Amino acid sequence: MHELPFHYNTLVVLFGTCTLGLSSGVLGVFLLLRRRSLIGDAISHGSLPGIALAFLILFALGMRISTFGLLLGAAVTCFIALSSLQYFSSLKILDEGTSIAVILSALFGFGIFLLTIIQKLPTSSASGINRFLYGKPAAMLFSDAIVISIISCITLTLILIFYRPIHACVFDSLFARTLGYKPERVDILLGLSSLLMVLSGLQATGIILIITFLIIPAVSAQLWTKQLPTMLFLSGGFGLCSTFIGTMLSTRFENAPAGPIIVLSSSVIFVFSVLLGKRGGIISTSLELRSQKKKRCIQQLLRVWQTSFENISPDEEFSLDSLSSLSLPHAYVLEKTGWTPTQLYGIAKLLRRNGWIEIVEEYTLTPDGVRAALTTMRRHELYHFLIRNEPSLLHTFSNTNNMQETRARTQLSPEIHSLLQEEHPILFSETVELLMGERYV
């Protein structure tokens, strides 16, 4: 019989922590959007005195120190933390961040105090408490893992069932009321779910790091999408991945601490999202900026032809022929645009690839290029015409989208239409003709 790569027990633990990662990732999205991410931090730190008190009570009664007993104690103080948080924020004396800080430090301080007492007790099992501080999924029992996955599944199901009320209340609580929802109940649901998540995650990552479950996957997911369902999906996936990696490594290698590895792997995902994320990621933003810049540079280069044309023959109107016969020397373009030779080289190459200019010692516009240049010019002229005569149309016009340009044209009132026709006959006919043409950049 060949050996499984993992122990059966390990698989169960893995399953437990992964469902935990998944559902807390999903829950974290709503906490993040409700700006209550740190609620998990208050709850988790609030669990320490509960664990310590439960330990002391069990020790005093001479009973076995069981995980269940300790977690029960934790649940009590977590609940105290949660409800006092709710109470403080309803009082409106402190803002939520401050009340979280107060509750967190008070309870955690009390917990540490109890811990020092425990460490002086004549018992060896005190070391068991440490795994709640730093997390050790390998020490999880089969039954623990089952309980964790059940709790996670319940939370996940609740969130999915109440998706619409939660969504509406988190986004706009007053409006949600007019739908007949009760935002207070949604807050309670979110609070209790985070309490359950924290309790079940304590053994995996420990008190201090559990908050990453609820924050980092959600924040990373936010950088990728503008749709809530996708964000939930991604956040759950990120949570699942990082717990999977963390748990696997920590059970594979005896001494590897799981909590920190889970946190590290979700931090890696976060860094990737910050760099590559489509929505506000550093690289995609700078790419976007660069492509915008490119567009502007192309327009600027095309306008060089216009200005030089005006210099040569100021009385003449532009036409297709006069522009295409105008070739500009390299040094002249450099001076007009104020670019470095490298920049000009890059942009000229782009234009040539579009088939707009030819470069034979001097720069010459192709027929396509002339059309593009004229469009640019007409766009500017039309802009100035509109700003003088019909500014309300600018809004629709400023979008470079073809359809909207058509709209801007059709929405010209008859007076403006005839005014434009009268004052700028060429601008009028070419505007209509050119702007209806293809989008060129």
Next chain:
Amino acid sequence: MNAKILHAHNKEQSLRNAYPLSVADLMVHYGKDPVLWDVHLDIESGCIVGVMGPNGAGKSTLLKAILDVIPNTTGVIKIFGKPVKHQLHQLSYVPQRESIDWNYPITVTNLVMMGLYRKLGMFKRVSMAERYACIQALETVGMSEYGDAQIGELSGGQQQRVFFARSLIQDSNIYFLDEPFAGVDAKTEDVLQEVLRMLKKRDKCIIIIHHNLHTAQKLFDQIIFLNGTVIAYGPIQETFTKENIRNTYAGEPKSFFQEF
């Protein structure tokens, strides 16, 4: 037997005649100090009511009290003659721009869809007809081209129009608008006025918190001057007088003069 029937009949009559929104003896406290007191209002359907008053006069508080969000509220608020608690779905609400998280991952279409949540319940899928209704609501406010945009990508006026579309699709009887005209462009202003006219025609009751005294006469049929309590309430021609304005803004003459 007869008396019973008569009683039921009377009750039905009174319900039918009931105002869409009536507020009696409303009093709201934040901490020790009362914010609103002795507020009595009976608002008719088919009219646009402006709520005006200086900063801190309790305009938003009045709205929140009606929406049943403020704990320390005493008084009786009735919607079509029934207590407000179970009638909240008769209301629709367009929030103040500042109260929205514009980074929220939601697209314009999905935002409008939210107006249908009550109809859809928890699980029902969005049907083609409902999807079409969303597009039409967006069309009404001139935003149908932006269906896939995330709400933060829009301009202020466009955002306001999208929220109007959501309110429209909700098809309630009473509309609350919290400063819808604050800082919007001319086009949006036109669209909003058009929509308001449409709602009025459908015999809805529209209550608007407003700041700008210049435009009040153009926008409203009735006006409520509010400063802690109702200073004046009635048809705009009779109520929008210099005296009432002075009485309302007397507490804060400075802000009053800045308005002009």
